Amino acid sequence: MSDSFPEIEAYLRALHVLRQLSPHTLKAYRTDLLVLQENARAEGLTLSKVSNALIRRWAASLHAKGRSPRTIARTLSAWRGFYAWLALEGEAQKSHSSLSVNPVSDVKAPKRNKLLPKALSVEQAIALVEHAAKEAKEKKDWESYRDYATIELLYSSGLRLSELLGIDVEPSRSSAGWLDWDAAEVSVLGKGNKRRTIPVGKPAMRSLQSWREMRAQYLANTKELALFISIQGTRLSARTVQARLRRLAIRAGLPTHVHPHMMRHSFASHVLQSSHDLRAVQEMLGHASIASTQIYTSLDFQHLAKAYDSAHPRARAKSSGK
The missing domain is CATH 1.10.150.130 (Tyrosine recombinase, N-terminal domain)
Incomplete structure (x- = not known):
């Protein structure tokens, strides 16, 4: 040139x-x-x-x-x-005097196409959590129980990965998040340091109770507060959750790359399609703007029930876990 x-x-x-x-x-x-x-x-x-x-x-x-x-x-x-x-x-x-107006000032680029979030279908989400439950039952090792609990909680409450990893077994002054075991709710600190409380479905609570028992045995002599821990006994890392979820999805036969945020998208899509309550889903997701939640209305998923407790595929599961 x-x-x-x-x-x-x-x-x-x-x-x-x-x-x-x-x-x-x-x-x-x-x-x-x-x-x-x-x-x-x-x-x-x-x-x-x-x-x-x-x-x-x-x-x-x-x-x-x-x-x-x-x-x-x-x-x-x-x-x-x-x-x-x-x-x-x-x-x-005192040159270029004819340039009185910026010729580019009001010229805008074409609007970018908004990419729809990738979410699992209801059948895929249920297949994934049920496969995680099956592995935990068969292997009976603490890592399988931990993985099952993390996946259930991600899908049950639509948490961000950072929010999930910040949860402690019980609240303290330094806790970013914790579980209310009696009320079946999780409290997390989201973006902008905004705290919110989200319900946890019955299957997820059962998996968390099982994991808590396994965790107590493994960490009998430590003071680690993190709910989800690594093999070293420290707070679980994001990379570990991502890797283990990806491998679990492959073993479950899912034809797509599954990551933690996809579980959040799946939660939002499935609950919104059944309840049609955009404001409630916005509150549970912790979105500052309703516009961020509205994108899920573009996803075409089958309708479930009308309210969270009856609508969520895992919340509807019977106490037997079937």
Whole structure:
């Protein structure tokens, strides 16, 4: 590509000196600004003579070439910043006086397509937790009981992984979360340090009670407060939960990569589709905005019952666990 206009080189130097951007970021700026330069040259214009209409046409051409909304937004941001700098320089040097308005100021990139969260179907979710229960019953080792309890709780209450790992056996001054064993509720500290309390279904409570008994035997002589612990007797790590859930899903025969946040998506989707109570699901998920919860209305899952206790696939399970 031909040499850059001097204004572009001056702007890149200013970014390097004043904002101390990394070489990688400066390279991205240069790439976007060279696109602007070539478009201006093709029209026989200097950069200061580029109009708003031309910017819109060039943005549209990027879209026609298959550039993603994210890429177009980044390119327009680079152009917008350049023209803002050029106007300031023109004011300081009494040049580019015709640049009275930033030609990119009101040009927006195409809206990004919102990706729907990936969730398990009701049948897949039940198959996963039931397989975890089967392994715990057959192996009778403490890790299997722990994994079963974590999966049940993730699906039963829609917790984030960080919230799950922050739960202690009993509340203390330093506890981020804890279980109310009598009320069958879990209290967690979510995003923005906002505390919320979520109900826990009966099957999940049974799995947690079994794990608590196993945990007490394993940690008889320690003071570790974490509900879920590692083989070293310390608070369980996120990586361990992710790895063990992934392998368990494979053994359960699920045809998809399962991760902890997928259990949260599944919880939200299944309860919302049955209860139709967007505000209640928002509260249980700890979403600050109802818009974050509304995305689950786009997921097409079968209807269950009308309220949480009767709607949730695991909450409906009989006391026998079948």
